[in-house]
Amino acid sequence: MSKQTMGLSPEFYSYYQSITVQEPEILKKLREETATHPRAIMQIAPEQGQFLAFLVKLIGARNTLEIGIFTGYSSLVTALALPPDGKIIACDVSEEYTEIARRYWQEAGVSKKIDLRIAPALETLDQLINSGYSNRFDFVFIDADKGNYHNYYEKSLELVREGGIIAIDNVFWGEKVADLEIQDNQTNKIREFNQKLYEDERINLSVVPIADGLTLAMKKGCY
Numbered sequence: 001m002s003k004q005t006m007g008l009s010p011e012f013y014s015y016y017q018s019i020t021v022q023e024p025e026i027l028k029k030l031r032e033e034t035a036t037h038p039r040a041i042m043q044i045a046p047e048q049g050q051f052l053a054f055l056v057k058l059i060g061a062r063n064t065l066e067i068g069i070f071t072g073y074s075s076l077v078t079a080l081a082l083p084p085d086g087k088i089i090a091c092d093v094s095e096e097y098t099e100i101a102r103r104y105w106q107e108a109g110v111s112k113k114i115d116l117r118i119a120p121a122l123e124t125l126d127q128l129i130n131s132g133y134s135n136r137f138d139f140v141f142i143d144a145d146k147g148n149y150h151n152y153y154e155k156s157l158e159l160v161r162e163g164g165i166i167a168i169d170n171v172f173w174g175e176k177v178a179d180l181e182i183q184d185n186q187t188n189k190i191r192e193f194n195q196k197l198y199e200d201e202r203i204n205l206s207v208v209p210i211a212d213g214l215t216l217a218m219k220k221g222c223y
Helices: 010-020 025-034 046-058 073-081 095-108 121-130 146-159 173-178 185-198
Strands: 063-067 087-092 114-118 137-142 160-169 203-208 214-219
Touching (some): 063 121, 073 087, 146 160, 146 214, 173 185, 185 203, 185 214
Parallel strands (some): 063 087, 087 114, 137 160
Antiparallel strands (some): 160 214, 203 214
């Protein structure tokens, strides 16, 4: 819904980026190519990518999970932030979009860190749970079809370790969630999801007003 942090004037956003974004050339190249894509609106903002990388390093993540890849900017951000033995399991349904991602992963030298699973993400998550991956992941990023956010979240909460973080994109949904006159299905799904996490005692919650809104859910122990 937004390729930049909302609510900032163009002048201030430019200044904000100038003192914040330290984007490696390979990420800039991928972002600029994705900007020409018909669905470029699905691209995360560079300041959001940098924030995700910061979180990955902060918690010392080694095993990560990504639901929704598109052209691979967020997964490349994560792969570059991970230590040499770090791994990403990346879930998507599009061979077409992820072909761009694969090309950049290869160019950046991080392909060996990324296990791309082309299948409906819920199937992949169930396979991981059934294969003993519960409580194994340090970090999860969810940025896929909004109608399944509830399901992705519940399965991710099973898969992430105590103290691990689930990050969820687009929780502001272009600010539509705050306008109760807007009652379309997607907006209502995001509203319900936001309320669910606000009331969820299994997590510590923070919602960061970066890009289109980023929810951070840290899994508590012994819930």
